[in-house]
Amino acid sequence: MTWAVETDALTKSFPKSTGWRGLISPAGLSSPAVDRVSLQIGQGELFGLLGVNGAGKTTLIKMLSTLIEPTTGSARVNGYDLSQDAAIKNSIGLVTSDERSFYWRLSGRQNLEFFASLYGLPPDRLHDRVEHVLEQVELQDAAQDRFLTYSTGTRQRLSIARALLNQPKLLFLDEPTKGIDPLVTRRLQNLIREDLVERLGMTVLLTTHDLREAEHLCDRIAIIHHGQIQTVGSLDDLRQTFTLGHRYIIQVRELAGHTRLLLEEQIPGVEIETNSTTSDGQINDILLTGAGDEPVLNQVIDLLRAEGTAILSASSSQTTLEEIFSYHARQPGEARALPEVNGAQTSDTGSGISKTEQASSVPFRQVLPAFLRRDFMQEASYRLAFLLQFFNIFFSVLIFYFISEMLGEAAAPYLTEYGGDYFSFVLIGIAFLGYFSTGLSSFASSLRHSQTTGTLEAMLTTPTSLSAIILASSLWDYLVTTLRVLVYLAVGVLLLRADIQNGNYLAALLIIVLTVVTASSLGIIAASFIMVTKRGDPIQWGVSALNGLLGGVYYPVAILPAGLAWLARLLPITYSLHAMRLALLTGASWSQLAPDILALVVFSIILLPLSLAVFRFAVHRAKVEGSLTHY
Numbered sequence: 001m002t003w004a005v006e007t008d009a010l011t012k013s014f015p016k017s018t019g020w021r022g023l024i025s026p027a028g029l030s031s032p033a034v035d036r037v038s039l040q041i042g043q044g045e046l047f048g049l050l051g052v053n054g055a056g057k058t059t060l061i062k063m064l065s066t067l068i069e070p071t072t073g074s075a076r077v078n079g080y081d082l083s084q085d086a087a088i089k090n091s092i093g094l095v096t097s098d099e100r101s102f103y104w105r106l107s108g109r110q111n112l113e114f115f116a117s118l119y120g121l122p123p124d125r126l127h128d129r130v131e132h133v134l135e136q137v138e139l140q141d142a143a144q145d146r147f148l149t150y151s152t153g154t155r156q157r158l159s160i161a162r163a164l165l166n167q168p169k170l171l172f173l174d175e176p177t178k179g180i181d182p183l184v185t186r187r188l189q190n191l192i193r194e195d196l197v198e199r200l201g202m203t204v205l206l207t208t209h210d211l212r213e214a215e216h217l218c219d220r221i222a223i224i225h226h227g228q229i230q231t232v233g234s235l236d237d238l239r240q241t242f243t244l245g246h247r248y249i250i251q252v253r254e255l256a257g258h259t260r261l262l263l264e265e266q267i268p269g270v271e272i273e274t275n276s277t278t279s280d281g282q283i284n285d286i287l288l289t290g291a292g293d294e295p296v297l298n299q300v301i302d303l304l305r306a307e308g309t310a311i312l313s314a315s316s317s318q319t320t321l322e323e324i325f326s327y328h329a330r331q332p333g334e335a336r337a338l339p340e341v342n343g344a345q346t347s348d349t350g351s352g353i354s355k356t357e358q359a360s361s362v363p364f365r366q367v368l369p370a371f372l373r374r375d376f377m378q379e380a381s382y383r384l385a386f387l388l389q390f391f392n393i394f395f396s397v398l399i400f401y402f403i404s405e406m407l408g409e410a411a412a413p414y415l416t417e418y419g420g421d422y423f424s425f426v427l428i429g430i431a432f433l434g435y436f437s438t439g440l441s442s443f444a445s446s447l448r449h450s451q452t453t454g455t456l457e458a459m460l461t462t463p464t465s466l467s468a469i470i471l472a473s474s475l476w477d478y479l480v481t482t483l484r485v486l487v488y489l490a491v492g493v494l495l496l497r498a499d500i501q502n503g504n505y506l507a508a509l510l511i512i513v514l515t516v517v518t519a520s521s522l523g524i525i526a527a528s529f530i531m532v533t534k535r536g537d538p539i540q541w542g543v544s545a546l547n548g549l550l551g552g553v554y555y556p557v558a559i560l561p562a563g564l565a566w567l568a569r570l571l572p573i574t575y576s577l578h579a580m581r582l583a584l585l586t587g588a589s590w591s592q593l594a595p596d597i598l599a600l601v602v603f604s605i606i607l608l609p610l611s612l613a614v615f616r617f618a619v620h621r622a623k624v625e626g627s628l629t630h631y
Helices: 019-024 057-064 085-091 108-118 123-136 152-163 182-199 211-217 235-241 257-266 294-306 321-330 364-380 383-418 422-453 455-460 466-496 505-533 538-550 562-568 572-586 590-625
Strands: 005-012 034-037 046-050 072-077 092-095 170-174 203-207 220-225 228-233 247-253 270-278 281-289 310-317
Touching (some): 034 228, 046 057, 046 211, 057 170, 057 203, 085 092, 108 364, 108 455, 152 170, 182 203, 182 211, 211 321, 220 235, 235 321, 247 294, 257 270, 383 422, 466 590, 505 538, 538 562
Parallel strands (some): 092 170
Antiparallel strands (some): 220 228, 247 310, 270 281
C-alpha cells in the first residue's frame, strides 16, 4: 500500500533562542514539540489526532504541510518526501480554525478565485472549480457577500471550500468545528464523512478537542501527548488495549455485611458504592471494572443469589473515548505499536494535476494577474483614500513650487548642471524618490500585512513559492508609484511650468528599471531581517534616512561637505537622481549618462544575488524556528 502519510521517527525541537540572538549565540534546542512520531495513515482513511493544547498536533500538521522543517526523522505525504514541497502542496488541503485568513473586504467568491490562481488553475477551469466547491459547502447564496459579513460557521465553510480547490488527495483539518454552533457542526461533519471521505475517497487527518466528534467520525484515532504518540487504532482497538475494558454495574437492595466481605475477598477489583437509601432499605451499586468477562459476572450473581440478596438490575457499558484520552493525557508512556490498517486501499481520487505538474511551483507570471486583481479590488473598496493620495500630490508640489519662488536666482549657481531651475530639480527628486521608498518598504510591508491578517499561511499551503508571493504582492505598489510619478510630473509641467519636454526618455526608462532593481534588492534584505528577527526594520529606516539626507532629493549633492559627499557616493539613489535629472531636464546623451548607469548596473549585480541568498536563508531559518507566520 502507498500510504497517504508515513512518518518515521519524525521529531521537531525548536531553537531556544530565536531572531538575531539565535543567529549570534545559539542556545540549543528546546524539548521536542513532536518526539519520534511514527505513523501510517491509509489512503481514504479518516484519521483523528487527539491531544491537549500544546501536545504537538499543529506542529505535526505543519511539518507534513512543509511549513515547518523537522529536526530529525523523515516523512512522506502522498508518496512525496518533505523536500518536495511544491508537489506536496499540490496534493493537500489545509483547514485551520483561524478565521482571519481571508481578505475581509473581498467577497467569498473573489477570495476563492484568488487562491485558486495560486494553485495554477487555468482561467477556463478556475470559474467552474470555484462554483463547484461553493456548491459542496452550500455557500452559493452567500458567495457575493463580503467576507467581513460572514458568521463564524460560514467562514469555516469557506475555509473548507478553499482547501478543496485543488481537489486534494489528503485534507488536513485542524479543529475545523471550533467555536461553531451544533447545527453547523453537524452539517460540516456530514460533509467531511459522507461527501469527502465516503463519496470522493479523500484522506482526512482531523484534529479536534471534541471527543464525541472524533468518536463519531474517525476510522482510527491517535492520542498524542508531550509530542509522543501514546496509542493508535480504531475505537474498538483502543478499548481492547485499555485496562478498563467493559464495566458492569449490579444494583442490589440491603447488601449484608458478610456478603460484602465475601465479594471483596473473592472478586478482584470489585467496588461497592451506596447509591441511595429508601423506605425499603439501602440500595448499593456493585461495580466490576477491568473484569469484563461473563464468568466473573456470573460468579457475582451466583454469590448474591446464594446469600439471598435482592438484585434490582444489571447493566454494562463500554469504555469511553474520554476515559481513554484522559488516561493517556496523564501518562506520557511509550508509543505503542501501530495496529494494522483494516481498510483496503482506495482508488486514487486524483488531484486533477499530473505528477509532472506537481513537481514544480506555480510560475510567477501565472499568479501575477491574480495578485493585481486582488489588490485592485481592495483599493477599489477604499476609493476615497485612494483618490485623496493624489490630491495630496498637488499640495506637495505646490509647497516646493513656492519654496522655489522664494529661493529665486539664489539657487541657480548650484543647479547649473541641471538647467538652473530649483522647482524642476526638486520635482524630479520627490517624484522618483517614490521608487526607492516603494522598493525599500513594499516587500517588508506585504510580508507583515500577510502575517498579521493570517493570509500568509493560507498562501503558503499552495504550490506558489514564498518569493513569488512577496514579489507579486509588491507589484501593485510599483504600479501605484508609477502613477504617482506621472501625476507629479503632470502637475509640475502642465500647471507650474516645469520643463522636461526635451528629455532622453529611453534612458530615463532604463534608469527607472535599474533603480527598481537596486531598491527592491535592499527591500528584500529588509524583509528578510524582519522575517528572522520579528523586530523593527533598521535597514529600511537607515537607508531611507540616508537617502533623504545625502541622496540629493531636495538639494544637490555638490553642497554637502566632502565627507558626506563621499558617503553619498555609496548610495544608489545618488546616481539614480543625478542621471534622471540629466536625462529629463537637459536631454543628456547616453555617453553623458554612462557613468551613473554603470554605477547602477554594478549595484544591481551585487545587491540582487545577495538579497536572494539572504531571503532564502531567512525562509529556511523561519521554517526551522516555526515562525514563518509570526509577526
